[in-house]
Amino acid sequence: MSIRLRLTLWYSGLLAITLLVFGVSVYLFVNWNTYNDLKVMLKKQSSQVNVNASLLMLKDRDILNLRLNGESRLLDKDTFVQLVNYHEKVIDQSPNLSQLGVKISYPDEKSKPEEGYYKRVIEVGKTKYDLLTYQRLIPSPISDGQIVGLLQVGVLTYNEDKYLSGLRNTLISYSILIVIIAFTVGMLIARQALRPIGRVIDATQQIEKGSDLSMRIPSEGPKDEVGVLVDTLNSMLSRLETAYNELDDAYKAQRRFVSDASHELRTPLTTIRGNIDLLEKMWSRAKESGESMGTDGLMLTTDHWQMSSEAMSDIAAESRRMSTLVGDLLALARADAGYVMEKEQLQLLPLTEEVVRRAQLLPRTAEWQMGDLSKLVGVPVYGNYDYLQQLLFIFIENAFKYTSSGHVELSSVRTATYVGWRIQDTGIGMDPDEIPHIFDRFYRADESRGVTVGTGLGLSIAKWILDEHGGSVEVVTLENEGSTFTIWLPIDFSERDDSSIIVETDPNLS
Incomplete structure (x- = not known):
């Protein structure tokens, strides 16, 4: 049974009960009022009917003479009077009753x-x-307390009964008619009121069949309970669509991640396996040619030693590359697993100076310049020393990678609540449209693929470290004109037991 029919039946039943109570009340009131008027009239008529009573003394017996007084006034021609003489067993009637010949x-x-x-x-x-x-009792004229007759004054209730019957039939007929009309109208109103729910059902069924989460339920009419339900469902569908798209994007990113990781790992493995095969062939050929060095070893030619040296160098390089890649993947796996860094209050200037010293030893073709680091003096942050160093190295190595000529400069920046570094290079830059994607895993600009080495994981790790420290990064870049990365970390103004750092005020605070 549909909710529309149930609601209509409930309200129709309630209306029927209300009409029943109302009709019964009206009928009982009219019935009581109608018969009460008759009773008042009959009692008044009875009081106006005079009865003559006399006792005739005869030799053999006494005769009681009861008769109606002819001068008695009858208020209505339909009023009948009958006098019963118990003593003589006779009945005296009014003319209108005697003419009918009934008692x-x-x-x-x-x-x-x-x-x-x-x-x-x-x-x-x-x-x-x-x-x-x-009926009125007639007492004996000579003996107190003895009833000798009975006066009955009656009136036909034909008109009243007919009126009450008509009233009863009218109330029943109109009540039934009203209930039927109310049921019909109620069905139409319920259908109109529940039409939005029908649209909700249609939309959800289409979503169930076609998985089209972009569909929305049309919102029409007042903002009643149904309107609120429609808005809530639309909001829920919007959130489901967003979550579904995010999951779909995450699934695609995961597949791309696995594909890229497999590709990145396969390349050094292929190189290592190829060089090992080469070494095995070289040793096998040397053994077959009989070039020996005593009984326990083989003597290789100069060319063989050179090829062996190059193969070993390739194996070592690819091994280091795989180690770096596995380390990066481990860092990202920790990030996905919710790894919590151990943090403490620390100074940025000593950390930065150590990074500057070690950065000079990195392989590069661009000039390494150190700018103004005075804004880091006496400024504490709350973070992890090793991860902050890794963060800074990632951006510096990234700048060296894409800057074949020119320079890479590191300087400090600061505001009232944030402090950080600015890494500026004069490298190849990038298209500004690529900025939202550079922190995605394994993402590298198409122009740089095959030109520069790398796994595309460094900036993803840097973004994770920044998020863990509550920091942010700003990127300004232009193709063939270089890039500028500005890294911001929140200044730690809290007083900690493990530190007695005094924050100095820099006159050049920007």
């Missing part, structure tokens, strides 16, 4: 009748009529 039933004398209102039925011909009577 009003009455209680026996032995049943101890009481005054009050009673419903009777009289039969005229083959037709029965309801008669409302008021």
Whole structure:
């Protein structure tokens, strides 16, 4: 059963109960009021009917004479009067009742009748009529407490019964009609009110069948409960779409990551395996030619020694490259696993000076320049010493890699709450559109593939280290004009037990 039908049945049932209570109340009130007027009239009529009572003394017995006074006024021609003489067992009736030739039933004398209102039925011909009577007891004229007669004043309730019957039928008919109309209208209103829910069902079914999370439910009408539901579902669909797209992008990035990692690892392995095969062939040929050096060893020619030396050099270089790649992958795996760095309050200037000294030994073709580092004096940060050094080395090595001529310069920067470094080079630069992607794993500009060596993981690791330290990086670059990376770290103003560092104020603070 649909919710529309259930709601309509509930409200129709409630309306039917309300109409039933209302109809019964109206009917009972009108019924009571109608018969109460008749009862008042009958009692008044009974009081206006005079009964003449006399006792005739005869030799053999006494005769009680009860008769209606002819001067009694009847208020209505439909009012019937009957006088019962218990003593003489005779009945005196009003002319309108005697003309009908019927008697009003009455209680026996032995049943101890009481005054009050009673419903009777009289039969005229083959037709029965309801008669409302008021009976009054007639006491004995000579003996107190003895009842000798009964006066009955009655009126036909045909018109009242017909009126009440019509009222009852009208109330029932109109109640049924109103319930039917209310049910029909309620179905239409419920259908209109629940139409947004129908759209919700249609949209969710289409999403279920086609997985189209971009679909939205049309929002129409007032912002009632259904409107709030539609808005909530649209918001949920938007978030699901975003999460789905992010998961899809993450899945694609993961596949690309695995593919690139496999490619990067396969290249040095291929080189190592090729050189090992070469060495094995050289030793095998030398052994077959009989060039021996005593009984325990082989003597190689000069060319063989040169080729062996080159192969060993290639193996060593590729081994170092694989070690670096595996280290980078381990660092990223730690980042994905939620690795928490051990941090402490430290000074940036000694750390930077050590990096500058070691950077001079890196392989490079560009000139290495050290700019103004005074803004690092006395400025503490909260971080990990080794990882911050690795962060700075990544950007410096990256600058050396893409700068074949010109220079690479390191300088310091500072604001009221942040401090850091600026690494500026005069290298090949990059397209500004590539900036959002340079921190992706294994991403390298197409122009640099095959021109410069590298795995494309350095900046991803640098981004992770920056995020762990609450820092950020700004990039300004232009193709063939070089790049500038500005690294920001938050200054640590907290007082720590393991440090007594005094922050100096730099007059050149920018």
